[in-house]
Amino acid sequence: MTTTYVIDGAEITGLESFWKVIGEAVNGPGGYFGSNLDALADCLTGGYGTPDDDDFVMEWRDHELSRRALGQEETVRQLERRAQRCHPDNRAAVLRDVERARAGEGPAVFDRIVEIFEQQVPGSLRLR
Numbered sequence: 001m002t003t004t005y006v007i008d009g010a011e012i013t014g015l016e017s018f019w020k021v022i023g024e025a026v027n028g029p030g031g032y033f034g035s036n037l038d039a040l041a042d043c044l045t046g047g048y049g050t051p052d053d054d055d056f057v058m059e060w061r062d063h064e065l066s067r068r069a070l071g072q073e074e075t076v077r078q079l080e081r082r083a084q085r086c087h088p089d090n091r092a093a094v095l096r097d098v099e100r101a102r103a104g105e106g107p108a109v110f111d112r113i114v115e116i117f118e119q120q121v122p123g124s125l126r127l128r
Helices: 015-027 037-046 063-069 072-085 088-102 109-120
Strands: 003-008 056-061 125-127
Touching (some): 003 015, 037 109, 063 109, 072 088, 109 125
Parallel strands (some): 003 056, 056 125
């Protein structure tokens, strides 16, 4: 039997709220299901609340609201934060990514999330 988890896109206002919404959708109030893109990939394949047999669907309702909230502006914000925290050897590359994102180039955070779902568990994400 397929388990369906519902992500309420109307509750997503940025990446931090995405982590809260998906964590609670999968694991209940206060639940965890990643706190960065690498952790999301791990959660999708590592059994962190999802069925071990991969028989689940993530239904992302009002995903267009989320697409806007996790668009280029949020992408720039997240990359700027990364540039402040990353190793000095990596800072120039991250700052180039910031400039590309400011110019509207490259994938937005929303696009990266969708890409991770498709890479880790193809067909499990339903955008509604």
